[in-house]
Amino acid sequence: MSSQSPSWPDLTPDIPLFQFHSRLPKILEETNHPHIWGVTLTTSAPPAFSTLLVLQKYLRSVSNDVDKAAENLTKTLKWRMEFGLDKEETTVEEFGPDFEGLGYVTQVGKPGGKEDVVTWNVYGAVKDLKKPFGDLQRFLRWRIGLMERAISHLNLSTTTTPIPDHGKGDDPHRIDQIHLYGGVSFLRMDPLVKAASKATIEIMQAHYPELLLRKFFVEVPLIMSWMFTAISMFVSAETSRKFQVISYKENLAKELGNAEDVPKDLGGSGPDLATLEKRLEGGTA
Template identity: 75%
Template sequence: MTADSKPTWPALAADHPLLQLHSRLPTILEQAEHSHIWGVHLSPATPPDFGTLLILQKYLRSVADDVDKAAENLTKTLKWRKEFGLDNENANTPPEDFGPDFIGLGYVTKVGKHGGGENVVTWNVYGAVQDIKKPFGDHQRFLRWRIGLMERAITHLHLSTTSTPIPDYGKGDDPHRIDQVHLYGGVSFLRMDPLIKAASKATIEIMQAHYPELLLRKFFVEVPLIMSWMFSAVSLFVSAETAKKFQVISYKQNLGRELGLGRLEDIPQDLGGTGPDLPTLEKRLEHEIPPQ
């Protein structure tokens, strides 16, 4: 694809679910009164815009090509994004603006893969929590921070500029997804605290409802046996398909082998890689040039 050309989606049959969903966009956008999601402006224009089809495909795949359900879910997400203010000009609040209670709790990096390419990774460092009430006490503040971490990660998928389509449901993997790593080494909360339970439940519900087909794998690292309640709780709120993506790693040194996929220099040494710490790895993304 040249610099001034636009990516094209593979040819679609007239009755393809993707075109059926696209035909409903005028109604969806009118009901939602919002058209932006993950850096993409959804357009009902014909022929369909590549970025628009990319988003619609994620919603279709998440419901096994059920066009009615995909339209319903997309409408709900767009309404929620408008109400939450996620696509406002100043929507991306810097992590430091949430205050010292959230410093060191979340990072976004990339990890190289065998054969080229990279995976975007979010890191939740729960072992850095010293006082449960500080990050988890203000429910809405925690959710804005956690959603902000996800939104920052999604920007590095470059959904508005990619030329790589998503295969139809059941015909291949979605290449535009994110790895999540939850680090529990040194956690000071070893029981089902009501604050943590409420924050976890709300976060899972939001991710399930408004971030379809964005999770590649989720690693739970150094989870104390006493926290086995966490997996029982999570299983109540996620689909069986999502639960298959979960992986528990008892020893943090094994994460590099599981997550590395080739470039261990993109993973900290104390987590089985050969790279620097997470703050240093995250800074690399500040100088990233989006693909054209």
């Protein structure tokens, strides 16, 4: 017994989303790569719900400019193929102790039963800069892998919740990002860190549009203010407005939501990040 596929509200030929979808055959022919964020883009009629979700994110990121959205999606699909994403084999690259404790993916409950996906970058876990940051391409594979894992928990291929048109409401399919700087030992403008930060920002800006809900910078040393200057140079004003600096880590839980999903040392009542991540992976979060 088959279930009926969800339908997109108000999908008429005069709206940008419909027009963007009509460009998809040419985009897929040019890129030969239909996969992105767990979704396989299709040119079917009526349009597949998951395909429209992806297209809507690209449209919203450029204020409904169909030409620009098509250009950006084309670049992203080419980049994903070149970067080696979306391969059929399920082998996960192991990064070993160099990245141990540096990144996590969890969920935090919100009122009404909703759950926000959260990525954590724990920079205080870095003891030797050359290990995670010395090989830029290796660092980027790890960092993009963290983002892709988080996106997988948005369930874009199966959700039935649409994204409103640009200017008509919030996108419900986005991620909180948290950067923890407590105990950071690299209190200087290290060129390895700057190069990794710059490259990561450029990739996120170019190939992960409308996926950031909020970004928190927690316990940031004053001497690292250069990072915010760098960020402002590479992101849009709309994106930078999502950034929030939290001086005292104990205040983070108040911003995120359910205290049980936030570690105790960050103002919550939950276990450590490793345990929270295992809870998510086990499907009990």
